[in-house]
Amino acid sequence: MRWRKYLTVARLAVQEAAAYRLNHFLSFLVAAVPLLGLLLLWEQVLGPQGRLAGFTRGEMLTYFILTRWLYELTGPAVWWDITYEIYQGDLAFHLLRPQRYDLYHFALILGSKLPYALVGLGVVVPFALSVGAAWVWPPSVGAWAAFGVSVALAVALAYQFTFLFSLSAFWLEDTGGVSLLADFVVPLAAGSLLPLDLFPRPVAALLHALPFAQLLYFPAQVYLGRVSGAAWLRGVGVQLAWLVGLFLLNGWVWRRGLRRFRAVGG
Amino acid sequence: MSSAIVVRNLHKIYRSPQREPGLRAALRHLIAPRYRTVQALQGVSFTVRLGEAVGYLGPNGAGKTTTLKILAGVLFPDAGEVEVLGFEPWKGETAFKKRIAFVMGRKGQLWWDLPALDLFHLFREMYEVPFPVFRRRLDDLAGRFRVTDLLSVPVRNLSLGERMKMELIAALLHGPQVLFLDEPTLGLDVMAQHEIRALLREYVREQGLTLLMASHYMRDVEAICDRVILLDAGRIRFDGPLSELKARYAPFREVRATLASAASAVPGAAWLVERAGPRLRWRVPREQVPMLLQQLTAQTEVVDLSVQEPALEDVLREAFAPNRAGR
Numbered sequence: 001m002r003w004r005k006y007l008t009v010a011r012l013a014v015q016e017a018a019a020y021r022l023n024h025f026l027s028f029l030v031a032a033v034p035l036l037g038l039l040l041l042w043e044q045v046l047g048p049q050g051r052l053a054g055f056t057r058g059e060m061l062t063y064f065i066l067t068r069w070l071y072e073l074t075g076p077a078v079w080w081d082i083t084y085e086i087y088q089g090d091l092a093f094h095l096l097r098p099q100r101y102d103l104y105h106f107a108l109i110l111g112s113k114l115p116y117a118l119v120g121l122g123v124v125v126p127f128a129l130s131v132g133a134a135w136v137w138p139p140s141v142g143a144w145a146a147f148g149v150s151v152a153l154a155v156a157l158a159y160q161f162t163f164l165f166s167l168s169a170f171w172l173e174d175t176g177g178v179s180l181l182a183d184f185v186v187p188l189a190a191g192s193l194l195p196l197d198l199f200p201r202p203v204a205a206l207l208h209a210l211p212f213a214q215l216l217y218f219p220a221q222v223y224l225g226r227v228s229g230a231a232w233l234r235g236v237g238v239q240l241a242w243l244v245g246l247f248l249l250n251g252w253v254w255r256r257g258l259r260r261f262r263a264v265g266g
Numbered sequence: 267m268s269s270a271i272v273v274r275n276l277h278k279i280y281r282s283p284q285r286e287p288g289l290r291a292a293l294r295h296l297i298a299p300r301y302r303t304v305q306a307l308q309g310v311s312f313t314v315r316l317g318e319a320v321g322y323l324g325p326n327g328a329g330k331t332t333t334l335k336i337l338a339g340v341l342f343p344d345a346g347e348v349e350v351l352g353f354e355p356w357k358g359e360t361a362f363k364k365r366i367a368f369v370m371g372r373k374g375q376l377w378w379d380l381p382a383l384d385l386f387h388l389f390r391e392m393y394e395v396p397f398p399v400f401r402r403r404l405d406d407l408a409g410r411f412r413v414t415d416l417l418s419v420p421v422r423n424l425s426l427g428e429r430m431k432m433e434l435i436a437a438l439l440h441g442p443q444v445l446f447l448d449e450p451t452l453g454l455d456v457m458a459q460h461e462i463r464a465l466l467r468e469y470v471r472e473q474g475l476t477l478l479m480a481s482h483y484m485r486d487v488e489a490i491c492d493r494v495i496l497l498d499a500g501r502i503r504f505d506g507p508l509s510e511l512k513a514r515y516a517p518f519r520e521v522r523a524t525l526a527s528a529a530s531a532v533p534g535a536a537w538l539v540e541r542a543g544p545r546l547r548w549r550v551p552r553e554q555v556p557m558l559l560q561q562l563t564a565q566t567e568v569v570d571l572s573v574q575e576p577a578l579e580d581v582l583r584e585a586f587a588p589n590r591a592g593r
Contacts, residue, residue: 005391012388016379092340093375096368097392098360173283259342262280 005099006107013111021119028072028120035068035127053197058134059224060195065131067192067220069124072117074154074215076161076186078179079105083169091261102250105166106159139225146232150219153239158215160246161186167250170257191217211242269349270444270476271314271337276346278307278332278500306332308500309346316443319470319477321487321508324497325586330480333497334446337478338368350444364393367442371449374433376421382432383417386439393440400439407435410465427458434462438469445470447479451486463489484578498586508578515585516576519555521548526567533561544569 017024039061046057055063082105085091094101128135138144161182168178187193189212196207196217207213218235221227227235284302285295307329314320322330335341336348339355339362348355353362376385390400408414411431416424424432430450437445450466451459467490470477481487487494487508494511496504504511525532525544532538532546537554540547550558555573562568 002391002394005388008388008391012377012380012384015384016377019379088373090373090375092335092338092368092370093373095340095358096338096363096366097389098363098394099392261341 006103009104009107010111013108014115017112017115021115024116024119025122028116028123032068032123032127035064038064039127039130053195054226055195055197056134058131058136059226061131061134062128062136063195063220063224065124065127066223067216069117069120070151070154070219071187071190071192071216072120073113074151074158074219075190075192076158076165076215077182078168078175079109079162079166081105081108082163082166083175086167086169086257086261089262095258102163102254105163109159109162110155136224138223143222143225143228146228147219147223149236150222150232150239153236153243154215154219157211157239157243157246160243160250161211161215163250164246164253167253167257170253170260186212187216189213190215191220195220211246214239214242268315269313270316270318270351271312271478272347272349273313273333273337274311274347276307276310276333276336276348277305277344278329278336278341279344280304280306305500307336307343307346310497310500310502311346312495312502312505314476314478316476317474318493319475319491320479321491321494322478322480322497323484323487323494323582324480324503327499328497329500330497331448334368334448334478334480338366338446339363340368364440365442366444366446367437367440368446369433369437369448369450371430371447371452374421374429375436376429376432378422379420381418381420382413382424382436386417386436389436389439395440399441403439403441404435407438407469410469411435425458427454427462430454430458430462431465434466442475444476444478447477447481449481449483450479451481451483459483459485466490484582488578496582496585503585511585512575512578512581513552516581517552518549518576519552520574520576521550521555521558522546522570522572522574523562523568524570526569529566531565533565534558 042060042064043057046052046060048057050057052060085094091101094104138147165178165182166175169175172178189207189210191207191213196204196213198204199207207217214235218227218239222232222235281301281303283295284300285291310329310333322333324330332341336343337350337355339358342356351362351365353359353365355362355366376382386400386404389395390397395403405414408417411434413428413431413435416428416432421429421432434450447466451462454462463486469475470490477490479486479491492507494504494506494508495502496511504514521534523546525546528544532541534548534550534554537548537550537558538546539549548558559571559573562571
């Protein structure tokens, strides 16, 4: 297995994405509008000294700004390139080449998301500045490293979900429903609307048990220094377990899907 | 091993959901979906020798593309045996993928916003082609196809013909031994069709490639292939040299003559299909042609005379005529 080809795919995706940087900036700007409302709301709720479920005002505002940005990298979705290729039969080209289809699209997604996330910094940083001295940084270099590891695993896990959601196109004539699930239910379960601690206890317990918390809530907790040491190790273990489990599941789904594939058109 | 492709008793069945329009039908489909099965291939068998160029002909829906996709490892066969260069295509082994190429005239694999050259480099890495070899092949192919200046132009700015040339280059850069072509000249203007045909013929012969080409344009097949396989409704109707196909399904020649003056009685009246003053046209069994010509020159004064082989299009119309209504 040679990896260089996937680096090249990612590089080409960056090249393509770079052509649309203004478009990226605008779409991120629009996507950040609800964030403004959210921040104003929490500002009002907590006041300068308020705490809620163990979150200070600074931690809460940092949580929302950070997760808004992070979710661009660790949020799964139905990847339209894959569903299109299955519907239109262009998947055939990929099956012809000596490559892994999952890795090809992972490289594509990384290559197109990284420029988007960079451009997104331009939108998020002013928000962070507005928080001022209350903004929370990871408490140590070690915490930064722990955060980095949890984000990397979250990115990989998010892709496994993206791949799984997209492969539903082998069976579904329209992946719109799956897409709604990915776009609205998953972020909620991942902790993008509320930190999971703020949900009623049974719901919070359920959400903690689901893999989606590993995408956003867990890395954010690590960033804020609320999870470290043994708890961090345990969390990373959970991330890894989900990652391996989904990877195996995807392999099975992929092989079943291929048998259904009709390579229409052409 | 002298056979490049071996196909034995190949079957492929498509099952597609069948649904009438309307809400009620949609609901009924949810509860009790009904499926329509289509026998795309019903026991197809043939072999192709190494270095042979074979045309794969048949009306729409005959199963041509399905066969090609199974041979290229894109589709699973439902029954039967398939071997390409000793590999079972559906296993998708890397060693197999490196030895074949498949070009679809209806689809492109190049990225719209990037120059073709970027993708060529990606394919070089995927197929692990050593750089000097890649360089040499690219220079050669781009030179032949006269697109050297266009390699750095984004694909969306290329004409359809130029794009097809790039697609062909993309497919040939890793040096495949077996080439599957599906309608490679589809949608191109006559000039571009002619050019691509000539380039393909030259390259395939020179490199000794094994070629299986499905096409609607009979000229593609006439120009490039020595042998044709005729497919109709998932079954092979004919397999042999092009000349034999013509002899079997079109044992006629078309004779045209222009006489010095309109004659009242002309020879071969039974085969006469058109008569406009001094201009005459016959459709004559092949073996009768010499006699007709003899009588013609003996009995009348001929100003102009031609004997033509039927075009492949006419041959096919003849071949598929009896079975058409049944499909």
